Amino acid sequence: MPRKEIGLESTIDYLSILDTKGKPDKDLEPRIGKELLLDMHRAMVRARRFDEHQLRWQRQGRLGTFAPVIGQEASQIGTVAVLDDQDWMVPAYRQSAAALWRGTPLAGLLLYNAGYNEGGEIPEGQNDLPIAIPVASQIPHAVGIGYALKQEGSGHLAMTYFGDGATSEGDFHEAMNFAGVFNTPTIFVCENNQYAISVPREKQTRAGTLAQKAIAYGIPGIQVDGNDILAVYSAASEAAERARKGDGPTLIECVTYRMAVHTTADDPGKYRTQKEEEQWQKKDPIERFRKYLTARKLLNKKKIESLEEELEKEVKSAWDEAEQRMAELDRHPEVMFDHLYGEMPAYLGTQRKAMTDEDDDANG
Ligand SMILES: Cc1ncc(C[n+]2csc(CCOP(=O)(O)OP(=O)(O)O)c2C)c(N)n1
Structure with missing residues (x-):
């Protein structure tokens, strides 16, 4: 028998819509209502400012170790924004932006990061799982929830988050395989922030993308510019539509960057260069989105200033509440x-x- 080539039909798209100056590709620009655009901007800034304060409080000894989301706000808000209340959100430990969007109170996260179990309680009726520290352990849970939602014929879905490092864990592969075989309504959001603590993405896998891992499990995969909220939102909307229609799971790889420490116990200066950090600074997801919103006259300096003032007050009063x-x-x-x-x-x-x-x- 001659050796034959088995043609693989699958390919992986890369999606980017906003350039670094915040200018959209008009053919790809998603239709998002003004209110939602501004809500997403607010949520990104809220999560960023919250973590900036938390970093200071941690350094002052008022909080324990935590993992800041800084730099990954578009990857989280652009995906979580497509969920409805009946869908499920299954986080790891860096998904504070997604959790805040879903309704987790700031004071709850502060309490958790100060070492109080009570802070990790999910508010009644909020379909989220608690923070998962063991890397990738949450991914099979999201598939199980998706399976149950499918059995119920609910039309709802489960979205789970994990990092590039988590794709090397068995749990990731088992979950992807199960989701593919049982066609579960699960959206896998891989926040490829380039590092698993100090291990760079290149040492995590020899594959060119993480999105292409979907091919082996027979499910759609897409790589998106994770610092471009419009691209992230578009990919997540497509994936959600697919899941709700009964067409099963999707893997979304958001290419992004952890702009701060891995956790407050980490010193990135030991394993990455200042030059690299500066390169990514230029792709800051909040700055890029602001330029877009400003060009569309939805934002201006005054509105930004008043939002910043409002958030400053909110975060400080959350601290008072947590302290009490x-x-x-x-x-x-x-x-x-x-x-x-x-x-x-x-x-x-x-x-x-x-x-x-x-x-x-x-x-x-
Ligand atoms: C099963 C397991 N192994 C090791 C650790 C220690 N650990 C905590 S975070 C982390 C890196 C995870 O990197 P990645 O999945 O890329 O997510 P990121 O922290 O970058 O969001 C490791 C190894 C852990 N928490 N769980």
Whole structure:
């Protein structure tokens, strides 16, 4: 038998609509109402300012470790904005912009980042899963939810977020395979921010794109300019339409950049150059979107200033609220033993007691 070539039909598109000056490609520009455009802009700025404040509070010792979203606002807001309330949002640990859009209160995130479990509670009726720290562990959950939504014939979908590093985990591949085989309404949003902590994207895979991993699972994949909210929104809208029609999952790779630290325990100066950071600074998703909105006369300097003032007040008052809740909760560190097991194993009980006794000794 001669050797034959098996033709692969799939290709991967790359989508970019706004150039770095905020000028859209008129043929590709999506039709988005003015109100939604301004809501998306507000949400991006709100998430950015919130993290800037959080970084300062963390440095002052008022918050614990957290993972800032700075730089990835378009990838998150452009995707989450296509969901309706009955859809599900399944985050990792860097999706504060998406969570805030869905209704998570600022004070809740502050409480969580200060180490209080209560802050991680999802408000009643908000179809989100809690923050997932183990890399890629949330992806199969989103597929399971999608499967259930499909069985119910609901027409709703589940959207999940993860980084470039997560695509090297087994959970990612198992989830993609299941979603493909069972045609689940799941949107996989890979925020390719170029690094998994210090490991660059090139060391994560030999594949040219992360989007092309969809081909192996028989599902559509697309790579988008993740700092261009119009491109992200267009790709997400297409994927949502597909999922709602019963046409199954989509993988969207958002090519973006983590403009700040991986977490507050990280020093990016150790593994990336200032020059690289400056290159990406020029592609700042908020700046680009602002130029577009300004050219369309939806924004101006005055409106931006008043939005910034409003957000400054909102973030500061969220801190006051979180601080008050922390005082009310009057929590001690031994609660870290309390939520792992339904029934605490004896060895943990001993450790918990030792810690309480130590506290009592210290307090005389
Ligand atoms: C299963 C697992 N392995 C290792 C870690 C430690 N860890 C935390 S974040 C991270 C990098 C993840 O990178 P990526 O998926 O690209 O997401 P990003 O943080 O860039 O958003 C690692 C290895 C973890 N949390 N979970």
